[in-house]
Amino acid sequence: MAVVRLGPVADSYPSPHELRLLLAVERTGSFTGAAEELGLTQSAVSHAVRTIERKIGAVLFERGRTGSGPTDAGERALVHARHILRQYEVLQVEARGAANGRIGGPLRIAAFRTAALHLLPAALDRLASRHPELSPQVSIVRELGRGPMGEVADGRADVAVATLPEDVVPEPGLLVGELLREPYLFVYPTGHPAPRTLPLIDWDENCSAATLGWWSSQDWLPPAKITAADDGVVLQMVAQGLGMAILPKLSLTNAPAGVTITQLGDQAPTRRTVHLTSRAGAHSLGVRELVHALRATRDEQLTR
Structure with missing residues (x-):
């Protein structure tokens, strides 16, 4: 298929609403599915995607009879969309928290099975006692391919607990801290x-x-x-x-x-176990508190 390039619209960027629409197309696999999920018509979604593509300057989705899959440009756009929308959420939650002296909101954690079984429970218990308004969401991710690290890199998790040998370079843009x-x-x-x-x-x-x-x-x-x-x-x-x-x-x-x-x-x-987060995610108070709780749990286990 020929690569189509579009000239970007000057000083025009996709809005949060438009980024959510792109993610809905990816999630459902079609413009029709996104329309049903968002309560729009298929033509409205199609028009919105074309508008976003003009703003970005690249075709983001392949159009076909069986659905709509992201192009290479679309894959990159979707990664950034997840990160951007998550930063909007963190901005709102942490600004409100600063006003009332509390830390809350969702905290998305990706972890390999053994860490989820033996490290996370005690760490999350510590976290809940200090910050009961935080809402951890844990995904157990097999350490095959990109594993938990890929979840953070792609914007699906705020922090990952993964194994990372010394000679393996983390994905670009990620910060690594050793746990164990x-x-x-x-x-x-x-x-x-x-x-x-x-x-x-x-x-x-x-x-x-x-x-x-x-x-x-x-x-x-x-x-x-x-x-x-x-x-x-x-x-x-x-x-x-x-x-x-x-x-x-x-x-x-x-x-x-x-x-x-x-x-x-x-x-x-x-085996070297680490925590990974994006550079933006490292500023999240919820991520910082989880890392403190993980380290305290590790120190407690080491003294047994």
Whole structure:
């Protein structure tokens, strides 16, 4: 398809209403769906999109019989639309909060499963006791592809809790703060006479850049013969005697009976857990308070 370029309208920018309309088209996949969601006619949505495209200077959506998908220009515009609209919300909520001395409003959090299970509950409890008007919204995002980090980069989350190896560069525009470094440990069924002969149980999110080098140098580790949905399922399968596993320490919180946990030695790999936010999001009081609560939870766990 030929690329269509439009000349931008001078000194004219999409309004918040128009940005919401673009997101409705993306969310529903068509102009008709956006019209139904917004209580408009299809022709009104089509006209509005053309107006926005003239303001921006690029075609944002492919038009087709089966729906309307964003072009490359549209993908970028939608990312910025989410960030801009979120900043409007934060502006309003925090200005009101400054007037009455409170912090409130929604706080969108993306986290990988283990952090959501073992770090976030205590942190959110701390947050609720200090700022009861905050409303956390937690999404559990698998650490495949862009993972939780991508949710922040695309404007779908205010803050992410993710793993990020030292040699992986965060997406442009994101700020990173370290929360936790934890060792990987050897886990096997209690009482097994030769646990290293057991099948290796693993899950898709485990073999990151942080562990691949170590993993490939361990001659005693067989290829993973059992793949589970997540680290919690891995742990339960080990407890049932189905195999052994290499798991990060946080995954072993409240480990079930029937498993033995031992060190892997001085060269054992570690997992680095971080919090990420956009540069604008870092100014949000809700994000700052959540980070304080996460660090307090981490410090409490480290002293146990």
